[in-house]
Every structure is written in structure tokens, then in C-alpha cells.
Amino acid sequence: MTAEQLKNILEAALMTSNGPMSLNRFLSLFEKDAEQPERTEVKEALEQLQNDYEGRGVELKEVASGFRFQVRNEYAEWVNRLFDERPQRYSRALLETLAIIAYRQPITRGEIEDIRGVSISSSIIKTLQEREWIRIVGHRDVPGKPELLASTKQFLDYFNLKKLSDLPSLAEIKDFDKINPDLFEGLEAEKLAEEEGSKVEEEREKDASEIEEVENVTGEDDVDAETESKDEEETETNVSEITDAENVIEEDVNTDTESYDEEETENNVSEIKEAQNVTEEDAVETEVDAEVDIVDESNTSNDAEIEASENDDTEKDEDDMKIAANDNVVPFSS
Secondary structure (H helix, E strand, O other): OOHHHHHHHHHHHHHHOOOOEOHHHHHHOOOOOOOOOOHHHHHHHHHHHHHHOOOOOEEEEEEOOEEEEEEOHHHHHHHHHHOOOOOOOOOHHHHHHHHHHHHHOOEEHHHHHHHHOOOOOHHHHHHHHHOOOEEEEEEOOOOOOOEEEEEOHHHHHHOOOOOHHHOOOHHHOOOHHHOOHHHHHHHHHHHHHHHHOHHHHHHHHHHHHHHHHHHHHHHHHHHHHHHHHHHHHHHHHHHHHHHHHHHHHHHHHHHHHHHHHHHHHHHHHHHHHHHHHHHHHHHHHHHHHHHHHHHHHHHHHHHHHHHHHHHHHHHHHHHHHHHHHHHOOOOOOO
């Protein structure tokens, strides 16, 4: 395979590809061939293609994901007229957030909010993730484990960049009024401060292990404090629930006690009434017995009178008989 054939094959592949092609993808085109080109040969063919397209309306551009053909910027205005869709517009807050991530990655959402001075809407982060311009690359080792955000290859491809170092320096950004002068001036000052303090950082690296231990201990203390706070809140909640339950139980007990007292009172009243009824019955029986005794006494007295009368009659009869006997005696004659 000649160098010219290799260049033409790569050109055809780039024309039909729907995205950037990496060197590995170019080499995969020749896997079934007996004679496979070397990686260096592919690079040389791509460089020749770039030279061939110099001064033309399109160019062969290397971006983060690989090589692609694209319209040169100076002709983009006319080419865009072929499309009915209006270019996507993004809010100032979204662009500021994206710029901070690009220049300060990896960075947490809280650190972005500290730089901007305002909170970030969740829709901004969601939009950037849906466009695949940013992604989560890890979590910072601090309480809460906040997510670390960084840019992606798709971000570099969209902005026609090969690597992050191709980003323009903050000093090169002239149109501060359209972006946010305070934001980028602050970022530039921080970048200069970081460069000046690089030597100091090298010396501090010697004590990195000690600092990490202190941070870990601090993090554990913070976690313990949060845990204690949660435990206290749970304890207060449990105490409140227990108190409510005790009040409910006490109310139920009072209700049961009142009900029991009412039942017991009713039983006592019933027993008292029964006792009164028994007493009245006993009294009546006593009166009846007394009247019976009186009648018996009266009958006994009558019997005694009758007996006495009978005795008197008997004595009278005996006297009468004696008198009669006397009257019937014949005198004895001598």
C-alpha cells in the first residue's frame, strides 16, 4: 500500500464518519489486511492531508476525540444559512459555570458558588451534563462527600480544542464586559497567585501526610458531631413520642378507671338497695312474728280464763251434788 493510497483511504473515512476519528480507529480499518500500516505512517498521512487542505473552505482539525473535517471559521457565517435551526443560546449563568469548571477543574458545586457569589440552579448542572460537556469525576474527601465536576472530550470537541492547555489564558480574554469582569479578574488573580506559590506548595508537600491526617481527624470529628446532632434529634423525637404515648395511655387509664368506678358505684348502690329490701323484709317478718306472739298470748289468756271458768263450774257442780246428797239422806231411826 502506497502512501498516496493510505492518504486517500483516511480522507474517505473522515468524509463518511459521523464524528472525530482517533488513531486507533484509523488502524482498525486495516485489521483484516495482510499489510497493515504503522501508527507513524498514519500520522504522516494525516499531516499530508492537513497540508493539502490549507487555504481551502474546510480543514482537517485535530480535537480531543481525534481528527475531523470542519468548515473554517471565516466561512461559517455563510454555511450556517443552510440550516433553518437557530443557534442554541445559553444563559450567562451557564457560561460562567462552564468557564469556572474548565479553568478550575476538578471543582465542587459549592466552590463554584463561592466564586460566583450566588447559588447555582440544578438545571444548569443538568443541562451541562446532558450536553456531555461536564461529568462527575469523583468526590472530595470532606464531610458530605461533594461531587467533583470536570470537563469532557465532547466539551473540547465542541469548542474546537485538542487539550485543556489550548484554552485561552485569562489575560487574552478582552471582552470582559460581555462575560463577567469581576469573575475572570478574580480567576486570573488566583491563577497568578497559584503560580507564585508553586514553590511554597512543593515545600508543603513534605507535610502532606500530616495535613491529610489532620483533615481526616477533623472530618471524623465533623461526622461525629453530625452523628451526635442526629442522635440528639432522634432522641428528642423519641422522647416526644414516648410522652405522647404516655399521655394517651394515662387518658385511657383514667377513662377505664372512671368507667370502673361508675360500674363499682352502680354495683354498690344495687347491693345497698338489696340490703335495704332484705332489711325491710326482715322488719315485716319481725312485725308479723310480734303480732303472732301477741295473738298467741291472747289465746293463752283466753284458754286460762276458760279453764278457770270450767274449774269454777266443776266446783259448783260438786257443791250442788253435795247439797243434793244431803237433801236425800234419810235420818236413821233408832
